[in-house]
Amino acid sequence: MDVDELLAGATLPDVEIDTEAALARTAGRWRARRQRRLAALAVAVVVVVASGAIAIAATSGRDAPVDVHTGTQPAPTTSTVGSGSWRRIAPSPLSPRTEGVAAWTGREVVVVGGSSTASAPLADGAAYDPAQDAWRRIADAPAPFISGSASWTGRELLVAADVEATGGTRTGLYSYDPATDHWKVLDPPLVGPLGPLPAHLSRPVWTGKQWVFVDETPASAGSVEAYDPSTAKWAGVARPIDGSVRDWAVVWAHDEMVVIATADGQGETVDHAGYLGATVDIATGRWHRLPAPRLDDAGSSWVGVGHRVVNPLVGMWDLDTRMWEPLSSSSPLSTQPPHTGFVGAVDGWAADDTVLVDPTSDELHFVEPGPKGRPSAGAWTGHEIVSLAGAYTPPPRPKAAHVLPEPPTTTPDTRPHRCAAAPGSLFDTVHEPRGPQYEEYTPWTDSEGCFIRIDDIADRPDPQCPSVRTLTISARIAHGLDYPNKSITYVRAHIDPDAMPPSTKFILDFHHGEEELWFGFGDPDSLYVRYPDHVELWPAQQPPVCE
Amino acid sequence: MTVERLRPGYEELFRTEYARVVGTVLSIVGDRADAESVTQDAFLKALVRWGRISRYDRPGAWVRRVAIRDAVRLAERRPAPLDELGAVADPIDRVAARLDLARALATLPARQRAAIVLQHLAGWPTAEIAGALGCSESTVRVHLHRGRAALGALLSDDPQELHDGR
Numbered sequence: 001m002d003v004d005e006l007l008a009g010a011t012l013p014d015v016e017i018d019t020e021a022a023l024a025r026t027a028g029r030w031r032a033r034r035q036r037r038l039a040a041l042a043v044a045v046v047v048v049v050a051s052g053a054i055a056i057a058a059t060s061g062r063d064a065p066v067d068v069h070t071g072t073q074p075a076p077t078t079s080t081v082g083s084g085s086w087r088r089i090a091p092s093p094l095s096p097r098t099e100g101v102a103a104w105t106g107r108e109v110v111v112v113g114g115s116s117t118a119s120a121p122l123a124d125g126a127a128y129d130p131a132q133d134a135w136r137r138i139a140d141a142p143a144p145f146i147s148g149s150a151s152w153t154g155r156e157l158l159v160a161a162d163v164e165a166t167g168g169t170r171t172g173l174y175s176y177d178p179a180t181d182h183w184k185v186l187d188p189p190l191v192g193p194l195g196p197l198p199a200h201l202s203r204p205v206w207t208g209k210q211w212v213f214v215d216e217t218p219a220s221a222g223s224v225e226a227y228d229p230s231t232a233k234w235a236g237v238a239r240p241i242d243g244s245v246r247d248w249a250v251v252w253a254h255d256e257m258v259v260i261a262t263a264d265g266q267g268e269t270v271d272h273a274g275y276l277g278a279t280v281d282i283a284t285g286r287w288h289r290l291p292a293p294r295l296d297d298a299g300s301s302w303v304g305v306g307h308r309v310v311n312p313l314v315g316m317w318d319l320d321t322r323m324w325e326p327l328s329s330s331s332p333l334s335t336q337p338p339h340t341g342f343v344g345a346v347d348g349w350a351a352d353d354t355v356l357v358d359p360t361s362d363e364l365h366f367v368e369p370g371p372k373g374r375p376s377a378g379a380w381t382g383h384e385i386v387s388l389a390g391a392y393t394p395p396p397r398p399k400a401a402h403v404l405p406e407p408p409t410t411t412p413d414t415r416p417h418r419c420a421a422a423p424g425s426l427f428d429t430v431h432e433p434r435g436p437q438y439e440e441y442t443p444w445t446d447s448e449g450c451f452i453r454i455d456d457i458a459d460r461p462d463p464q465c466p467s468v469r470t471l472t473i474s475a476r477i478a479h480g481l482d483y484p485n486k487s488i489t490y491v492r493a494h495i496d497p498d499a500m501p502p503s504t505k506f507i508l509d510f511h512h513g514e515e516e517l518w519f520g521f522g523d524p525d526s527l528y529v530r531y532p533d534h535v536e537l538w539p540a541q542q543p544p545v546c547e
Numbered sequence: 548m549t550v551e552r553l554r555p556g557y558e559e560l561f562r563t564e565y566a567r568v569v570g571t572v573l574s575i576v577g578d579r580a581d582a583e584s585v586t587q588d589a590f591l592k593a594l595v596r597w598g599r600i601s602r603y604d605r606p607g608a609w610v611r612r613v614a615i616r617d618a619v620r621l622a623e624r625r626p627a628p629l630d631e632l633g634a635v636a637d638p639i640d641r642v643a644a645r646l647d648l649a650r651a652l653a654t655l656p657a658r659q660r661a662a663i664v665l666q667h668l669a670g671w672p673t674a675e676i677a678g679a680l681g682c683s684e685s686t687v688r689v690h691l692h693r694g695r696a697a698l699g700a701l702l703s704d705d706p707q708e709l710h711d712g713r
Contacts, residue, residue, distance in 0.1 A: 003699045007667040010648055012570040015579075023561050026587055030594050 084395040086370045092135045092388050094126050102379040102387060103150035103157055105178055109379045109386040110138065110157055115146040121164060127178065128386060139181050143172050151206035153229055158211050160204050170198040175229065189215065189225045189234045202248035205257060207282060212237060214248035214259055224259070224280055238285040241278055253304030256319055257282055260302055277317060290317050301343045303350040305359050310350035312357040327357065339367050341387045342378035348397050351385070358397045365395060554597040561590060564607045568614050574664040575618040577653050585621060589614035608675070615661060615679035622657035651698055659694035662687055
């Protein structure tokens with residue numbers, strides 16, 4: 001036998017594998033990995049003093065959560081409706097499906113669209129009356145869709161659907177009037193000379209008056225747009241928060257709109273996954289950054305519960321304190337359908353399909369297995385979550401046996417950011433040159449373990465213009481990155497405190513405690529200093545402006 | 548929240564690719580437990596990075612590449628079970644190797660073994676093998692040539708000479 005004969009017809013060994021078990025093991029390892037990371041995560045604690053007062057969240061007596069899907073407060077319930085339980089409801093006239101959208105109108109749960117058993121998008125829908133335990137068919141939506149969101153305005157259902165179109169998915173915008181059983185197609189934000197332009201929008205929030213989205217269309221990505229159903233008109237709300245980001249989540253928490261995006265680095269060698277969070281003032285269009293947790297893979301479900309924006313997997317922002325608080329336990333990964341199909345606030349819980357998180361006590365509750373059948377999207381009626389799979393009543397929230405500690409009171413940050421570097425600030429810690437070996441410890445490290453040897457940082461007044469601070473950094477960067485010694489002078493005359501480091505431009509970020517130093521080696525060179533509560537942009541080598 | 552809900556498309560990738568990757572890796576590392584461990588690690592890395600990898604044209608290719616690279620590293624650290632064959636010259640083992648491709652491949656250095664496995668057993672193009680091994684296509688061709696030559700030398704031994712203890 002020769003080699004050719006040996007190799008001819010050779011195949012890979014036929015390996016008998018329990019793929020499902022392997023998938024479950026991989027998921028378990030992923031969960032364990034995230035739990036370890038959360039345990040090691042340093043929480044940036046900043047208390048922002050605003051108007052001389054800090055609203056410290058109490059553990060009881062919170063405002064009733066707003067259902068992010070309906071924009072209404074659910075009917076008050078005592079929390080003794082029973083343990084988590086399912087009840088079967090009358091079979092719907094709809095074919096089996098997953099996803100779609102669902103919303104509570106105050107009288108009926110409307111379920112529309114979804115994915116058929118053959119993974120085809122659907123347009124039909126039905127409405128369920130819990131009082132009668134009865135369904136009725138409704139008119140088909142203008143286009144079939146698999147997923148989207150629905151918001152009840154009090155008079156009509158606004159649906160933002162992911163509609164398949166030539167060239168990709170676009171956002172179809174529709175309104176449905178249950179009284180007339182009639183659908184209407186809504187114009188998108190942009191209408192060109194030949195008609196409406198395809199819209200690519202985030203999931204929206206209903207504020208009670210406006211239907212607000214983050215625009216993900218490449219030309220206007222990151223800008224915030226609002227639709228007013230009373231006038232059928234669109235208006236821009238806020239300028240782009242970060243035009244390089246495409247995937248936005250939007251949450252309405254009490255009386256604030258919060259936008260969250262995942263920021264990825266560029267290329268295979270830089271991967272700084274994390275989250276950008278910001279509150280948007282609908283009235284003024286101003287947005288303010290929230291301290292962004294540096295997390296890997298926290299999932300995309302965010303729920304507004306009272307004054308908190310909760311990611312049921314990892315943690316929450318407290319909008320009163322502007323703190324990020326990690327949850328002490330992360331939800332498990334389950335491969336067991338079906339579940340409620342609902343993401344939103346439920347009687348004080350942050351609900352995310354298979355899990356309920358109580359943000360005040362940090363308790364986690366796993367949704368009990370439901371009746372057989374594929375769950376569609378679900379809607380919270382104020383008493384139960386209703387979907388095609390049935391009606392789920394959540395358990396009462398636990399008493400606050402485990403209370404998150406109150407944020408420590410700290411003296412307000414009185415660092416004069418604008419003109420001088422106070423002791424203990426960013427720039428007075430590393431002055432002395434380290435040894436010639438890059439392996440020696442320096443306090444500046446980036447998320448990949450790279451470190452920067454800073455030869456000199458000098459923050460001093462410009463000799464020509466004492467009111468202007470200049471920052472000179474002389475640094476060498478190791479860890480296989482071939483950057484020459486860099487000596488840069490940054491001028492602190494033009495500080496943009498609301499700066500957003502463009503994820504497309506920065507190359508390296510270095511941490512020192514809670515502060516971050518982001519070098520942009522693009523054009524122009526800029527330095528971003530990211531404090532827990534704001535970001536400063538230091539333009540490079542700009543001529544100082546004397547004030 | 549299921550993996551699929553959090554990471555749409557991941558479970559489908561896993562179910563489609565996992566067994567095949569295990570088979571490929573097994574041909575390189577020679578040990579079933581190692582093969583599953585390396586493959587699981589590669590899929591775990593993909594899960595962690597799914598937000599980025601899911602946007603690639605071929606997420607499965609990324610996983611395969613990572614798995615192969617890790618497999619080769621593992622194989623390089625451990626001698627192949629029959630590496631000592633030439634010196635020890637157990638006649639029965641050499642005969643067995645001639646008839647058993649897996650044992651024959653196990654006599655090759657890790658990169659030659661990987662190149663042979665990927666091209667002849669898995670049907671990969673040279674460019675993709677180069678990507679997985681982290682080398683140039685011409686280097687891949689060198690590995691293939693030397694691997695085939697080594698297999699040819701193994702097969703050219705006269706079985707009668709083996710019985711005589713040579």
